[in-house]
Amino acid sequence: MRPLAVPTPRPRGEWDAWGSEPARLPTAAKAIVATLLPGKAHPVARRTAPVLTPSLLPDGDLAALAGVVGADAATRDDAVRMMHLGGKSTPDLLRRRLDDLQAAPDAVVSPADHSEVAAVLRVCGERGIAVVPFGGGTSVVGGVDPVRGAQRAVIALDLSRTAALLALDEVALLATFGAGTTGPQAEELLGTRGYTLGHFPQSFLYASLGGYAATRSSGQASRGYGRFDDLVHALRVATPAGDLDLGRSPASAAGPDLRELFLGSEGAFGVLTEVTVRIRPVPAATAYRAWSFPDFAAGASAFREATQRGIRPTVLRLSDETETRVNAAMGGHLTRMRGCLAVATFEGATSAEAEATRDALDAVFRAHGATSRGEDPARSWERGRFASPALRDTLMDIGVLAETLETATTWANLPALKAAVTAALTASLAAAGTKPLVLCHISHVYPAGASLYFTVVAALTDDPETQWMRAKDAASRAIGDAHGTITHHHAVGRDHRPYLEAEIGPLGVQVLRAVKNVLDPRGIMNPGALVEPAASATERP
Template identity: 45%
Template sequence: MCNTVLVSDSIDHTLRGSWTQSGAGSARLSAHAVRWLRQRTGIGAETTPAVPSSLVDVPESALPSAARADLVELLGQEHVLTEPAQRLGRAGGMSYSDLIRRRGGHDVAVPDGVAVPADPEQVQLVLELCVRHDLAVVAFGGGTSVVGGVGALRGDKVAVLVLDLARLSRLISVDPVAHVAVLQAGTRAPEAEELLAAHGFTLGHFPQSFERATIGGFAATRSAGQASSGYGRFESMVEGVRLATPAGEWRLGTAPASAAGPDLRQLAIGSEGTLGVITEVAVRVRPVPVETRYEAVVLDGWQAGAEAVRALAQSRALADVTRLSDEDESEVQFELSGAAKSRALRTLLRTRRIAEPCLLVLGWHAATRQELDERRERTFRALRRFRSVGLGRRVGESWRDNRFSGPRQRDTLLDLGACVETLETATYWSGISELRSSVRAALLRNLEVDGRRPVVMCHISHAYETGASLYFTVMGLRDGQDPLGQWDRAKRAATEAIADSEHATGRGTITHHHAVGTDHRPWLREEIGGLGVEVLAAVKRTVDPTGVLNPGKLIP
């Protein structure tokens, strides 16, 4: 709820140290917000700028000369990159730990080389070349992973090569009758929306990583967008995939539904580059909405808010965007909106006897005004039994206009000495409050520094008839002596609370939409069982016999 952020489709995907080139300058916090953060958490007492890229320690490339020569012959000199700055630009993702390493200039896992293929055929040939030369290969799209999914890990290979898919950015086809489009995997989300809009369609997939993320990345990680209540999670949009694997090319998906054995598309979706490199994705698209409306209401307390969202989900009255913030997240949003607005809003809520304000943002996309009005009426009819205060369209539209501002605000907070990061899970409605309490307690307990407790925020943004996701954001004082250890301990404690072995199936999933990567890999066995891990390992041995694909990720 700071200044309106315009979505940019021109962010350099090789920019690793911040979300945009201007870093903290792209989302300056107001003086009131900085004072409030300092009083509440201790953040902002001193600035902690990042070291320049030129001072980041980049080791010499270990790419064998014979492998480099073969890559140059295949792709051309300009598409085989080994200079330090070029390799550093594809080093890791955008997690707090990634950014802290980059800001400090040390312990950054840098690839030995970068290959930039032009099409799916070249991707296939690069993988075969990597097998011959025993090179690990990491597929790289927007580089937005926050779980270590694109870290340049070598494993037991002689070197690690990043496969940058930026040149695979075409819209291959649109079927206007079936509403199916085929996009190359390196197409960034804003580009995909622009290409589809020319045909009157939208994908409707808008995660917070929208500006940088790619179509292939969405598929490889089972992404979920802010409007998933209406458009669905990304895997529900996928009609087919094309993969390059060391064992050969693999095409999956021939019809809208099939009983021809297990749906093998689901092996590719969520495989995180460990079973193949996704080169094309066929997706279900929808007509661009003619009418949209965003507004907000405030409910009294988390329990009532969660019950309200459950009522919406189970009566099929969810808005396309349905996002419930708990008391802490609501407080932060109110304070970041400015002192005057915050005071006025609190006065209003007190007069309406709202003791624990929880902000609920609702957004509808529709083909006609009548459809929008009918859906909105259905939503508010389901909310009537809950005590609430309507805040109207201004607050809802403010959220819409600023929904991609989080990564920019993080750059500002990092400069102010903050530990700021996210994690997420999902569970059934019957356990939603217990899970929130357990994770929240673990984070509070492990992130306290010098007696200053962090702010731990939580929201529901993906609701289902049976349950919902929980998305946590933490803002606290960074441990200057051990910033990586501070977050690692907190993340481990939170994940242990989620995967609690005392519960037969754990309290929730280790990840709802961030994927597994390296961060969640130690707990995958607890979620899918030892036999499940063996099944994944057997598939990997079939499609990747020598283990060149994304070592150290997903499969324990």
């Protein structure tokens, strides 16, 4: 399919950091950090350059791949390989700083379109080469690690050359993109035509639309626009067993919806090459409002009532007491904020439409004891909403761990789940001598329940990877015991795979393996992600 438009190329983040520029640590944050650090800090310095594992891809295999995508788009060059070492979780970034030898893909291959992706999969299947689809590289659950599994070599399949607007249906309000199109590129291509996708996850600056679909992403405006899986109309998929075009009509009863096999599949079954999404006209008006609730329970109760009554702000977010205090201090408002802060944004075709939704929400919130804080906190949140991940890099420089995890449950179970996860994280990190701050917020709501998003801040030990993995394991087990989901929007990857069976059952895991066996009979697709590799497979260290 010939593109309608091609976006402006965008740089990736650094190989060992979230973004391309270091984040500035506010003065107030330094004071908070000082209370966490024990007598001896363990800063983790960045390396000047990585040493990569040598490529195991033979010349003949590289030549075969170059014959598909062109010599310039298939390379074993270390400068390219180091930009595809995996994702950007805190453990990923710690390994980039601490490990003397960095596990790298044996080559990076960059197809331009669906036909080239399909041809690459044929070559890799014939030659025993594992394929890790690579969009923005923002996975925080080990979803894009360069794992060979049982194959002779592994390539990172970089989809950035597929970035394009391929089709636009302005009657049905549908747009088709190449899967490697990033969030900003999609908004650029749509915005010039008066439309928006409205999907703004915290990874927005780097993540791709194919990645959104493959991980069931949920953006910060999910209350207004829906999760990304709500926005997907159609998918085009290349698998080792053949191609699939899924999603013909706005609704169908033609058997189970096969799109659901690939939404959340994380490249384990095949490669999403084209994504058709539902779009909307750019809103003409936006309103803002913030409130403080006396406590988290009152705020959650208000969120539940507003959601079940069908009130739809664009963004709806509730911070718990700890997150409210920390954010207030970071903004220089240490004594001005009490209780729990809620922020919301409202969009409409007119100012009156946006304000009507705001006023309806305000009435519900006031009935639950909320006090209006005006517009400023909501506007301030919006200005800085993509900045937090980069702060982890700056905090590691001074010996501080900062990481996130998330879950979701029903409204009635929300307090118990929040308490269980907070207790598990606190106990694990305190046992390591690094009592943490555990922050939490609600940012995705449904009539039946809501998500919980935790941010954990603690001093780093001299073995920070073990420190965090023990805490994450404790939290993950607490989530399962308290009947939460192991992931609301970060996906399964390799990090959450050990906990998946407890949620979907042994038969559920068998179903996923059966699908993989049909679509990927030789096991080349992203070995170890989502489902456990075959017994004969050995994961690359």
